[in-house]
Amino acid sequence: MVVGKLTTEIIEKFVYEFKKNENQEKLKAHVIDPVICYFIDKLYPYIFITSTIFILTFVIAILILFLIIKSNYYK
Numbered sequence: 001m002v003v004g005k006l007t008t009e010i011i012e013k014f015v016y017e018f019k020k021n022e023n024q025e026k027l028k029a030h031v032i033d034p035v036i037c038y039f040i041d042k043l044y045p046y047i048f049i050t051s052t053i054f055i056l057t058f059v060i061a062i063l064i065l066f067l068i069i070k071s072n073y074y075k
Contacts (some may be wrong), residue, residue, distance in 0.1 A: 017023055 018027070
């Protein structure tokens with residue numbers, strides 16, 4: 001039971017420190033922002049490729065629709 005009380009006190013102290021604006025700003029500047037930038041840098045090529053494929057698929061679908069309408073119009 002002593003260990004449980006000790007861990008509870010430690011967790012409460014961490015929570016108290018994390019709630020301070022000064023510590024939140026440090027955490028954002030030194031941990032969260034670099035992690036987000038890292039993920040964006042790593043995922044950018046995949047996002048670009050996926051967007052390109054989506055746009056090409058959309059253009060092809062419109063061309064197919066145009067060809068279907070055109071072939072039905074001339075029948």
